[in-house]
Amino acid sequence: MSPPILAVEHLNIGFATRRGRLPAVHDLSFTVAQGETLAIVGESGCGKSITALALLGLVPAPGQVHGGAIRLEGHNLLGLGEAELRRLRGARIGMIFQDPMTALNPVLTVGEQIMEAILEHEPVGAPAARARAIALLDRVRIPDAARRFAEFPHRLSGGMRQRVMIAMALACAPAVLVADEPTTALDVTIQAQILELIDELKRENGTAMVLITHDLGLVAEHADRVLVMYAGRKVEERTAAALFANPLHPYTRGLIAARPRLSPGGERRRLNEIPGAVPGLDAMPPGCAFAPRCSFAVPACSAAPPPLAPAGDGLAACIRIGAADETAIGRREAIDA
Amino acid sequence: MPDPVLRIEDLAVRFPGPRGAVHAVDGVSLALAPGETLGLVGESGCGKSTLARTIIRLIEPSAGRIHIGGEDVTHHSRHRLRDIRRKVQMVFQDPFASLDGRWTVGALVAEPLHIHGIGARAERRARVAELLTQVGLPSGAASRQPHEFSGGQRQRIAIARALALNPAVVVLDEPVSALDVSVQAQILNLLVDLQQSLGVAFLFISHDLSVVEYVSDRVAVMYLGKIVELADRASLWDRPAHPYTRALLGSVPRASAGDAKRKAPLTGELPSPFNPPSGCRFHTRCPIAVARCQTAEPALRPLGPAHQAACHLAEAA
Numbered sequence: 007m008s009p010p011i012l013a014v015e016h017l018n019i020g021f022a023t024r025r026g027r028l029p030a031v032h033d034l035s036f037t038v039a040q041g042e043t044l045a046i047v048g049e050s051g052c053g054k055s056i057t058a059l060a061l062l063g064l065v066p067a068p069g070q071v072h073g074g075a076i077r078l079e080g081h082n083l084l085g086l087g088e089a090e091l092r093r094l095r096g097a098r099i100g101m102i103f104q105d106p107m108t109a110l111n112p113v114l115t116v117g118e119q120i121m122e123a124i125l126e127h128e129p130v131g132a133p134a135a136r137a138r139a140i141a142l143l144d145r146v147r148i149p150d151a152a153r154r155f156a157e158f159p160h161r162l163s164g165g166m167r168q169r170v171m172i173a174m175a176l177a178c179a180p181a182v183l184v185a186d187e188p189t190t191a192l193d194v195t196i197q198a199q200i201l202e203l204i205d206e207l208k209r210e211n212g213t214a215m216v217l218i219t220h221d222l223g224l225v226a227e228h229a230d231r232v233l234v235m236y237a238g239r240k241v242e243e244r245t246a247a248a249l250f251a252n253p254l255h256p257y258t259r260g261l262i263a264a265r266p267r268l269s270p271g272g273e274r275r276r277l278n279e280i281p282g283a284v285p286g287l288d289a290m291p292p293g294c295a296f297a298p299r300c301s302f303a304v305p306a307c308s309a310a311p312p313p314l315a316p317a318g319d320g321l322a323a324c325i326r327i328g329a330a331d332e333t334a335i336g337r338r339e340a341i342d343a
Numbered sequence: 344m345p346d347p348v349l350r351i352e353d354l355a356v357r358f359p360g361p362r363g364a365v366h367a368v369d370g371v372s373l374a375l376a377p378g379e380t381l382g383l384v385g386e387s388g389c390g391k392s393t394l395a396r397t398i399i400r401l402i403e404p405s406a407g408r409i410h411i412g413g414e415d416v417t418h419h420s421r422h423r424l425r426d427i428r429r430k431v432q433m434v435f436q437d438p439f440a441s442l443d444g445r446w447t448v449g450a451l452v453a454e455p456l457h458i459h460g461i462g463a464r465a466e467r468r469a470r471v472a473e474l475l476t477q478v479g480l481p482s483g484a485a486s487r488q489p490h491e492f493s494g495g496q497r498q499r500i501a502i503a504r505a506l507a508l509n510p511a512v513v514v515l516d517e518p519v520s521a522l523d524v525s526v527q528a529q530i531l532n533l534l535v536d537l538q539q540s541l542g543v544a545f546l547f548i549s550h551d552l553s554v555v556e557y558v559s560d561r562v563a564v565m566y567l568g569k570i571v572e573l574a575d576r577a578s579l580w581d582r583p584a585h586p587y588t589r590a591l592l593g594s595v596p597r598a599s600a601g602d603a604k605r606k607a608p609l610t611g612e613l614p615s616p617f618n619p620p621s622g623c624r625f626h627t628r629c630p631i632a633v634a635r636c637q638t639a640e641p642a643l644r645p646l647g648p649a650h651q652a653a654c655h656l657a658e659a660a
Contacts, residue, residue, distance in 0.1 A: 049523035163612050193386035193550065198594040198607035220524065223596025264528035266557035268580065268595060274557065277532055280525035283493040 010037035010077075011181045011214045012061070012099075017074035019056055019065060021287065028287040030056050030069060032238045038182065041208070043215040045229035045246070047222060047261075051284050052235040058186040058218045062101055063091040079181055097127040100175035100213075102204075104187035106167035110159040116170045117143065117155030123177045142173040146203060165196035172204060179211050186218040201228055222265060226250050231320075234258050237285060237295035239311070244320035254322045256300045294324070302326040346413060347374035348511040348544050349398065349431065354407035356393050365616045367393040369568035370407070372643075375512060380538065380545040382559030382576075384552055384591070388616055389565040391548045395516045398546070399433050400424055412511060429459060432505035436517035438497035442489045448475070448500050449485030455507040474503040477540075479533060495526035499533065506541070514546045519554060531558060552595050556580065561649070564588050567616060567624040570643055574650040584652035586629050623655070631656055 019031040031053040038044045046054045059065050061076060063083055076083040078099055083091065095101075103109045111119055120139035124130065130138075136155075143151035146169040159167055168188065175183055185204065189197035205228060208215055217229055225232055225246060232249045234242040234257065242255040253259045263278030282299045285291060291298050293308035300307070306325060314323045356368040368390045375381050385391045396402045398409060400419070409417045416427050432455075435441040442451055452471045456462055462470060472482045478499040489497055498518060505513050515534070519527040535558060538545060549555050555562055562579050564572040564587065572585040583589045593608035611628045614620050620627045626636040635655055643653040 049525060165612055193613070194552070194594040195386065195590055195607070195609045196612070197596075199610070202607045221596065222524070227596050261524060264525045266528075266531065266553045268553050268556055268592065268597075274535070276535075277528035277557070279529045279532055281529075283495060283526060284523070 009039075011040050011079060012038040012216070013075075013077040014057075014061070015075040015077070017057070017060060017071065017076065019053070019060055019069060019071050022068040022070060023288075025288065027070075027072075029290070030238055030287060031060070034074075034235075034238075034240055036233055036240070036243065038214045038216060040181070040214055041212045042231065043208070043217055043229045045217045045219060045225040045232045046235060047219060047225055047232055048235035049220060049261075049284055051237070051287070053238040054218045054235050055186055057235075058101075058184050058216065061182075061184050061216065062095055062099060063088075093127070096123050096175075096180070097178045098180050099182045099184065100178075100180040102168070102171050102175050102183065102185040102188045104190050106164070106171045107159065109171060110167060112159055115156050115158055116162065116167075117157075120170070120174050120177055123174050127178045138177070139173075142177055143170070145207075146170070146173045148173075164192055165200065168192060168200055169203070172200070172207070176207055176211065176213070179213070181214060183208065183213050183215045184218070185215060187220070188217075189224070190219070190221070204228075222262060234261075237290060238287075239295065239323065240314060240321070241296065241324070242317070242320065242322045243314075244318055244322075248319045252318060254317045254327050255296075255324050256302050256326065257296045260299075300326075302329050304329075345376055347410075348377050348412055349373075349375040349546070350408075350410040351398065352408040352410075354394070354397060354409065355405045356390070356397050356402060357405040360617060362617050366568050366619070367616065368397065368404075371565075371568075371570055372407075373563060373570070373573075375544050375546060377511065378538065378542040378544055379560045380547055380558050382555035382562040383546060383548045383565060384550065384555045384562060385565035386550060386613060388567070388613055390568040390616075391565050392516055394565075395433065395514045395546065395548050398514055399431050400427060425459065428455075429508050430510055431512045431514060432508065432510040433514045433516065434498070434501050434505050434518050436520050438489070438494065438501045438521075441501055442497060442504075444489050446488070447485065448480075448487055448489060448492075451489070451500060452485070452504045452507055455504060459508060461508070470507065471503075474507060477506070477537065478503045479529075493526070495522055495529055498522065498530055502530075502533070502537070506537070506543070509541075510543060512544045512546065514548070516548045517550070518547070520549065520551065527554070534558060552591055564591065567614065567619050569624065569653065571625065571654070572652040573643065574647075574652075578647060578650045582650070584646055584650065584657040585625075585654045586631055586656075587625050588652075590628075590630075623653075631659070 014036050017031055017034040020027040020029050048054050056069055060071055065071055117139045120142055121135040124135040124138055140151050140155055143154055148154050148169050189200050229246045232244055232246050233240055236257050242258050253262055260278060260280040264280060280299050285295060293310055294312050297303040297307040312323045312325045314321045317327055352372050354368055354371045357364040357366055371394060383391050397404050408415055411427055411430050449471050452474055453467045456467045471485055475482055475484050480499050519530050547558050559576055561575050563570050566587050572588045583592055590608040609628050614627055622638045623636045623641050626632040641653045641655045643651050645651050646657055
């Protein structure tokens with residue numbers, strides 16, 4: 007594998023509160039190679055979105071990165087000032103968010119916003135930037151691009167706005183694209199179109215992608231590798247194919263088995279429930295954070311957080327992996343899928 | 344079908360707008376049998392939520408009829424609407440927004456009993472405890488407030504409240520869309536269990552085809568205000584007849600490894616409901632449309648014993 011374009015090392019993110027610092031992300035490390043798609047998957051509160059923001063140097067207060075490194079093409083972003091970060095954002099690392107309405111400027115036309123992204127980072131004149139903006143709108147298959155250049159964001163549908171976001175994010179051919187729930191707000195037929203477009207543009211430009219999502223379905227079709235997060239920690243990291251064929255961590259197994267699946271006419275099989283709910287940041291159980299919801303937990307699980315250890319073709323943080331294998335749950339569901 | 348608990352005929356809802364009326368719901372007929380789950384699936388703007396709100400008369404229909412338990416309630420006065428609400432209850436997507444945060448859970452669940460003057464205080468308290476147990480909440484929950492509960496638990500509270508009056512029908516509008524997948528499974532299992540033990544009928548509305556498929560006995564697919572296909576669950580998945588249904592099925596991401604990447608089945612966007620396409624409303628995005636589809640609107644017609652579709656080319660598929 008080529009050297010990583012993006013390497014996150016021992017990242018820690020916390021929220022400063024009156025009761026002290028609450029950990030949102032704990033000792034998170036991962037790498038992404040050129041052209042690769044790494045999916046970060048987990049439920050609300052697992053730390054995936056704040057990780058995406060950290061990659062862009064955009065963690066909002068009271069959140070704070072305190073420790074670790076984020077190396078983009080060898081440069082540690084955490085050591086950079088705001089001006090230097092701004093030079094990299096958009097140029098070397100692009101972003102797509104769930105809701106394009108909050109990311110687009112409502113008083114600029116969509117064309118002007120793409121032009122701005124180009125002019126900010128490249129030594130070209132306005133006419134050239136304008137021509138490129140129109141070409142980009144056309145490239146993301148916005149019909150009648152030259153006319154749409156002058157539209158304001160609110161005049162466009164959700165799917166069209168997301169296409170504009172993609173055009174902006176990829177305007178300067180960044181090395182890495184961070185996509186945080188890029189299609190969650192879209193209808194399913196539009197979602198399929200947008201993901202197809204992202205995949206296509208990624209391939210063309212050799213862009214690496216960090217895809218943040220709660221939707222395991224997207225992951226199976228669009229990611230090369232998968233990192234599963236729970237309560238601020240990485241609990242499993244595998245290639246996508248291996249993860250779905252044989253998930254190892256009880257949480258990953260539970261997530262896969264909890265998902266209703268299209269199944270032709272057969273008997274309705276009871277969904278696998280994960281009892282309880284994700285613990286709050288201020289109520290983290292000692293030891294493995296998943297232990298209180300885990301059907302394989304033993305007293306040792308609550309003694310200390312389980313270390314990440316080699317498992318399958320990747321890593322998992324669970325001292326009960328062998329025990330989980332003794333029962334068919336999760337594995338059988340995954341194989342049937 | 345045994346006598347339906349809910350039957351709507353040719354229901355239409357038009358909202359006036361600056362550029363003419365929007366036909367949010369346009370000639371929809373459906374019947375719901377006792378104890379069955381009818382799923383209603385479609386993308387944003389297809390009219391599914393408007394239809395739900397019209398059934399419980401939160402929105403007034405522009406045309407058509409609503410029958411509940413054999414009684415025509417289309418023009419019931421406000422006062423008599425209470426009778427409807429006794430038989431038909433609703434659960435919304437966001438339990439945060441639909442539960443008054445200042446009330447205790449016990450008061451929230453007991454409110455429908457209060458309104459309908461059912462039982463003395465002690466009886467109501469016993470009923471609340473029974474309902475909370477049925478939805479899997481600890482009985483101590485009654486004295487707490489909604490904000491002390493997680494999203495999934497709040498949805499359990501909303502379900503307990505909806506069941507308080509033993510309704511024949513519960514309309515569920517995107518009841519699990521705001522929940523994490525592990526919690527979503529809890530609520531879906533609960534709904535299936537409750538239906539088996541109580542025999543209540545569900546109209547289950549969602550944009551998520553895999554969720555609808557999981558809970559439904561029959562499924563209705565809506566597009567731009569109209570039902571385009573209606574079938575029992577097995578027929579819909581084995582032999583989807585409408586090209587829109589096939590596109591929806593083909594767009595759902597699959598959580599299994601090694602699936603070849605599939606081509607997005609549809610191009611183009613949902614047309615504006617202000618100015619819906621002529622003929623078949625789907626023809627502008629349909630991969631198999633022919634000239635006739637632009638001019639002649641296809642009627643919903645039977646294709647089999649429990650299968651209807653509104654497509655000129657349903658047999659050709």
